[in-house]
Amino acid sequence: MEIVCPIDEKCASEVSCLLRPPSPLQVQEYFDQLISTRNCHGIKVKQISERGKGVYAGMDFQEEELVLKDQMLAGNQHSSNKMDCLVCSFCFRFIGSIELQIGRRLYLQSLGDSANDKCHMGSSSHASEDCYNTDSSDMEDGSYMKNHEDYGNCAPGSSKDNISLPKGFIESLMNGELELPFSDKFPLPSTIPCPGGCGEAYYCSKSCAEADWELFHSLLCTGERSKALSRAALLKFIEHANGTNDIFLLAAKVICSIILRYRKLKAAHLEEQGKTNANSKSSNLSLLLEAWKPISIGYKRRWWDCIALPDDVDSSDEASFRMKIRELAFTSLQLLKAAIFDSECEPLFSLEIYGHIIGMFELNNLDLVVASPVEDYFLYIDDLLHGEKKEAEKITRPILDALGDDYSICCQGTAFFPLQSCMNHSCCPNAKAFKREEDRDGQAVIIAQRPICKGEEVTISYIDEDLPYGERQTLLADYGFRCSCPKCLEEEP
Ligand SMILES: [Zn+2]
Ligand SMILES: [Zn+2]
Numbered sequence: 001m002e003i004v005c006p007i008d009e010k011c012a013s014e015v016s017c018l019l020r021p022p023s024p025l026q027v028q029e030y031f032d033q034l035i036s037t038r039n040c041h042g043i044k045v046k047q048i049s050e051r052g053k054g055v056y057a058g059m060d061f062q063e064e065e066l067v068l069k070d071q072m073l074a075g076n077q078h079s080s081n082k083m084d085c086l087v088c089s090f091c092f093r094f095i096g097s098i099e100l101q102i103g104r105r106l107y108l109q110s111l112g113d114s115a116n117d118k119c120h121m122g123s124s125s126h127a128s129e130d131c132y133n134t135d136s137s138d139m140e141d142g143s144y145m146k147n148h149e150d151y152g153n154c155a156p157g158s159s160k161d162n163i164s165l166p167k168g169f170i171e172s173l174m175n176g177e178l179e180l181p182f183s184d185k186f187p188l189p190s191t192i193p194c195p196g197g198c199g200e201a202y203y204c205s206k207s208c209a210e211a212d213w214e215l216f217h218s219l220l221c222t223g224e225r226s227k228a229l230s231r232a233a234l235l236k237f238i239e240h241a242n243g244t245n246d247i248f249l250l251a252a253k254v255i256c257s258i259i260l261r262y263r264k265l266k267a268a269h270l271e272e273q274g275k276t277n278a279n280s281k282s283s284n285l286s287l288l289l290e291a292w293k294p295i296s297i298g299y300k301r302r303w304w305d306c307i308a309l310p311d312d313v314d315s316s317d318e319a320s321f322r323m324k325i326r327e328l329a330f331t332s333l334q335l336l337k338a339a340i341f342d343s344e345c346e347p348l349f350s351l352e353i354y355g356h357i358i359g360m361f362e363l364n365n366l367d368l369v370v371a372s373p374v375e376d377y378f379l380y381i382d383d384l385l386h387g388e389k390k391e392a393e394k395i396t397r398p399i400l401d402a403l404g405d406d407y408s409i410c411c412q413g414t415a416f417f418p419l420q421s422c423m424n425h426s427c428c429p430n431a432k433a434f435k436r437e438e439d440r441d442g443q444a445v446i447i448a449q450r451p452i453c454k455g456e457e458v459t460i461s462y463i464d465e466d467l468p469y470g471e472r473q474t475l476l477a478d479y480g481f482r483c484s485c486p487k488c489l490e491e492e493p
């Protein structure tokens, strides 16, 4: 039996208003404004007939030239990646110090190992609490391990073979007592804890902390100053997401951002109108529609409709697989609702809306990647001249051995980039998403792969464009289209 979400029924007309596709004019206005506030004047977004939107060059670009830097609408570091790198929860820049990055990871790795050995993971093993407040709640409820198992070989849980370092040494890395040679060449912004007191979110600057609080985190913070309805319910929601699919955390971030934007619009509206007559249902809906606008431009299909069928699911089981995904989303949504429900934003808690928000990340599938300074550090040591190198390696070699093959893991997550997501695919693209040496935060960076003329469409490849024709088309089918780029037309059998 298919689950019926009560809010889908109760708010049916509001939900259909929210899901009504914006008119081409509204789309155009939105992007023109976005481009002008962000000063990315090199490009234009245009609505093109059947293929939807496209990005066009507003000027000539040379090969390797920067076409666009795109600030994300919302993004999240993968739960499993949180033990590997400590980044700003807002801009995803690495923070702390090289020592902290390494020490923290070795520490969390050792916790994982001792858990694997069925050792205790109780509070007594929280050796780091004095010097550095780690994501303790993640570990106490065991969800951190669960995630680890889910991600299998991708996570550095395979540290069993690595040589471990003395506990005291790891602690002195984390608390700043031990300074590694030449680490001062790789300074990182110091960590600023979340002002809400959750001890989970850290920032590179006060402005990132404030922006995150205002846009998302005040409703998702599990600390004392949280604006959530119930911190206990919020913890349950987070635990469920960490144990199943961390895409729910990102969807929750989007919902929080809409609620917070709505409240701001409402406050401004009340001030303008005076308190009389302002609380009508219709004016609330129009404010909600306004707050929803950035999402209305981005969403396409519901998650359970667009998620690619995993290889291990037989196509005859497709219907039941999709139903299970929908049920999972419903469970997650109920937990989220218990944590942050706002009656004036009730339609946002419908399963239809939740499904569309998650689907937005599924379809646009945009990876958030930030390179690790730990890698640069070890490369620098490796490049030192003989004497210096030998001296430095006395300290760094055992650390490298302890970290193992994946000694530096980049920050990985998922994010929605409003402009990049408008770029169409081509198997012979003229641009690519590429982080340059200086691109050290979570913004998407698009570089010209060959000269692009003013007026030409800017295209990127969603897949590995060097795959054979058939494989490309199969992969692109998950995005819901058949590619008819020049390369495909030529190679079509
Ligand atoms: Zn930041
Ligand atoms: Zn917080």
Ligand SMILES: [Zn+2]
Pocket (backbone or CB within 6 Å): 426, 427, 428, 483, 484, 485, 486, 487, 488, 489
């Ligand atoms: Zn193609």
